[in-house]
Amino acid sequence: MLDIDFTTPAAPESGALVLLGTEDGPRPGLFGSLDESTGGALSRAAEAAEFGFARGKSCVLLGPGAGLTRVVLLGLGKSAELDVLAVEEAGAAAYAALKAAPGGFVGAEAVPPALAAHLAMGAVLASYRFDQYHTRRKPEDLPKLERLQIGTSAAAEVAAGWPRLQALARGVFVTRDLVSEPANILNPPEFAERITRLAELGLEIEIFTPEQMEALGFGALLGVAQGSEQPARMAVMQWRGAGDDRAPVAFIGKGVTFDSGGISIKPAGGMEDMKWDMAGAGTVVGLMAALAGRKAAVNAVGIVGLVENMLSGRAQRPGDVVRSASGQTIEVLNTDAEGRLVLADILWYAQERFRPRLMVDLATLTGAIIVALGHEHAGLFSNDDALAGALAQAGTAVGEKLWRMPMGDGYDKLLRSDIADMKNIGGRPGGSITAAQFLRRFVGETPWAHLDIAGTAWAAKDAPTVPRGASAFGVRLLDRFVADHHEDVGSAA
Numbered sequence: 001m002l003d004i005d006f007t008t009p010a011a012p013e014s015g016a017l018v019l020l021g022t023e024d025g026p027r028p029g030l031f032g033s034l035d036e037s038t039g040g041a042l043s044r045a046a047e048a049a050e051f052g053f054a055r056g057k058s059c060v061l062l063g064p065g066a067g068l069t070r071v072v073l074l075g076l077g078k079s080a081e082l083d084v085l086a087v088e089e090a091g092a093a094a095y096a097a098l099k100a101a102p103g104g105f106v107g108a109e110a111v112p113p114a115l116a117a118h119l120a121m122g123a124v125l126a127s128y129r130f131d132q133y134h135t136r137r138k139p140e141d142l143p144k145l146e147r148l149q150i151g152t153s154a155a156a157e158v159a160a161g162w163p164r165l166q167a168l169a170r171g172v173f174v175t176r177d178l179v180s181e182p183a184n185i186l187n188p189p190e191f192a193e194r195i196t197r198l199a200e201l202g203l204e205i206e207i208f209t210p211e212q213m214e215a216l217g218f219g220a221l222l223g224v225a226q227g228s229e230q231p232a233r234m235a236v237m238q239w240r241g242a243g244d245d246r247a248p249v250a251f252i253g254k255g256v257t258f259d260s261g262g263i264s265i266k267p268a269g270g271m272e273d274m275k276w277d278m279a280g281a282g283t284v285v286g287l288m289a290a291l292a293g294r295k296a297a298v299n300a301v302g303i304v305g306l307v308e309n310m311l312s313g314r315a316q317r318p319g320d321v322v323r324s325a326s327g328q329t330i331e332v333l334n335t336d337a338e339g340r341l342v343l344a345d346i347l348w349y350a351q352e353r354f355r356p357r358l359m360v361d362l363a364t365l366t367g368a369i370i371v372a373l374g375h376e377h378a379g380l381f382s383n384d385d386a387l388a389g390a391l392a393q394a395g396t397a398v399g400e401k402l403w404r405m406p407m408g409d410g411y412d413k414l415l416r417s418d419i420a421d422m423k424n425i426g427g428r429p430g431g432s433i434t435a436a437q438f439l440r441r442f443v444g445e446t447p448w449a450h451l452d453i454a455g456t457a458w459a460a461k462d463a464p465t466v467p468r469g470a471s472a473f474g475v476r477l478l479d480r481f482v483a484d485h486h487e488d489v490g491s492a493a
Contacts, residue, residue, distance in 0.1 A: 001125060001173065002123060002146070002147075004147075005149065006152060006155040006156075006158045007149050007151055007152075008154060009028070009107050009108065009221050011028070011066065011068070011107075012067075012068070015068065016097070016098050016105070016108045016390050017040075017071050017104070017105045017107060018071075018098060018107065018121065019034070019071060020076055020108055020110050021075065022077065022078065022079045023052050023053040023054050023075060023078060024078050024079055025079050026326075030107040030109060037269070038065040038066050042061065045059055055075055055076060055077025055078075055086065056077070056089070058082060060072050069101070069275055069488065072285055075126060076110055076458050077120075080113070080336050081192070082112065083115075083293055084398070085398075087111055087118040088118050088119070088362040089196055089319075089464040090111075090121040091118065091124075092123060092465045093122075094128045095122070095127055095148070097390065099145040103145070103148075105148075105151060105464065106148065106150050108152045109152065110330075113152060113153070113154035113157050113158055116152045117152070119160045120162060120166075121165045122305050122465050123467070125465035126396075129175060131184075131280055140142050143462045149380075159178065160215060167294035168294060168476065168479055170289065170290065171286040171288075171293060171479070172475050173286075174282075174290075175282045175283050175285065175286030175287075175470065177470075178191070178413060179279045179286070180469055183275040184273055186275075188225075188230050188255070188306035189233060189302075192207045193234045194285075195285055195304075197235065198285070201292035202209045202239070202462050204472040206235070207234070209233070209234065210231050213232065217232075217324070218325050219230065221307060221342045223316045223320065223376060224335075224341050225307040225308065226316055227262060227263075227311055227312045227315025228309070229258065230257070232307045233306040233481075234346060234349075235285075235303050241291065242299045242488065243297070247299070247355055248299040248300050248354055249300050249315070249357055249482065250299075250300070250302075250351075250359045251300065251301070251302045251478060252280075252304070252346055252350055252360070253305075254277070254278070254280040254304075254339040254343055254363035255280065255304045255305055255307065256274075256277040256279060256308070256338060256339055257278045257306060258274055260311055261308070261335065263318060263379060264307050264318060264334045264336040264337075276364065276457055276470065277309075278306070278364075279341070279458070280304075280457075282470075283362050283453070283457075283473065284302040286472055286475045290475060291479065291482065296479075298486050298487050301354050303346050305346045309336075309338045318333055319332070319333065321419065321420045324345055325345040325348045326439065328422065329422075330420055330421065331417040331419055331423045336437070337425045339363050340365065340435050340438045344442045346441075347439060347443055348443075358387055358447040359448045359449075360387075361439065361448075361450050363452060363453065366435050367431070367434075368428075368430070370454055370455040371406070373455055374455060375405040377397075378455065378473060379403060380451060381405050381407055381436035381450040382440075382449040383407075383448050388483070389394035390481060390485050391481055392404065392480070394477050394484060398476040400477040401415060402473065405436070407435065412437045414426030415437060426438075431474055432452050436450050456473040457470070459471045
């Protein structure tokens with residue numbers, strides 16, 4: 001992870017520098033001192049480029065003098081519109097401007113101290129790379145920036161707030177690493193093993209084997225796993241940060257490490273993407289790492305079901321009937337609608353064992369949600385209006401947007417089966433909704449929300465703080481949700 005150092009806003013003696021400013025505020029003092037030491041180079045360049053520090057705009061000076069190799073003037077826009085997302089985008093832009101040098105400096109006098117740590121957050125998130133399988137990368141193609149200095153008038157104050165954001169960034173990286181791994185590496189046992197390593201953060205971790213899950217009655221989850229050579233796992237992660245025995249908030253994740261579709265096999269085109277059908281579980285693991293890493297004052301539990309959905313002589317067949325942990329029977333008409341079967345058992349287990357205040361599950365559950373919402377929003381389904389509103393608000397605050405979808409008896413009736421308590425599919429119309437209606441049958445009276453992240457778990461193109469690849473959508477959203485609504489102390493990130 002990129003090393004961050006907060007210091008006073010004084011120009012370095014050498015190297016590259018990014019200088020931030022607002023379009024309606026005074027030019028930073030560092031601008032004036034650098035302009036003087038470079039013989040007016042900054043003023044001349046800004047005037048020639050008609051540069052006025054508008055948001056997202058930049059002006060680059062190469063070899064301006066004063067020992068510097070480069071100065072980049074970077075606009076923050078209007079002072080009144082500065083918020084967390086704008087500052088993080090500026091941090092990401094600063095990283096992009098400086099990543100070719102081993103060290104860099106960001107002059108951040110124009111950023112209010114309360115937001116300055118988010119410059120570091122933006123830079124760190126933008127610096128993420130998953131490149132451990134590259135063996136022939138050219139040195140000139142690799143980022144060189146290892147240490148970033150941020151100059152602010154309240155360096156000590158800002159530095160004191162950084163560890164909390166740094167822990168959150170580490171949680172995001174945990175998720176991005178997991179979701180990026182190929183399925184031949186990250187199978188269910190390996191996934192479970194990586195989760196156990198997080199015990200060093202203070203998480204209490206239990207790993208359940210197929211035999212233990214069979215004893216719990218997990219017929220739905222184990223039915224998905226039975227066609228694979230890789231044995232299923234369930235991981236339970238507990239964080240007891242509230243200092244008492246109050247009921248936890250619970251987060252549930254679908255962890256299908258590869259989804260072939262089973263006997264209802266998927267088309268070959270794009271099937272390689274199904275390595276990240278475990279993104280819901282990856283998000284829960286990253287969230288729990290973040291909560292533990294920042295010592296969140298909350299009791300939380302994370303539960304993930306880890307399976308591989310494959311074809312074999314033992315694979316589940318369309319038309320099979322399985323008995324879930326709840327005792328309800330399910331007619332499996334489509335073996336590619338497997339994620340809801342995994343979630344059914346662990347949702348029931350979570351509410352039965354922990355009696356949580358609420359449950360939120362995350363899953364790359366349906367292609368239908370991508371048809372409905374594209375890649376801009378994740379689908380939000382809930383049996384509780386207050387919970388749905390709080391999640392949507394948290395998502396807006398961190399730039400991970402949710403859109404609430406309808407539910408109702410009319411959709412639920414589509415799940416009726418002639419030979420079992422329910423079918424696992426309701427047909428093509430409203431596919432993401434009937435999937436959510438299916439899950440609702442396993443949550444009892446617990447306030448519950450389901451986030452269908454099929455369209456947001458993987459970024460097809462670069463965004464300021466989300467490089468192309470695994471997005472870790474949901475880690476920051478749920479951390480913010482916890483901070484805003486379920487912690488006794490601590491401020492939101």
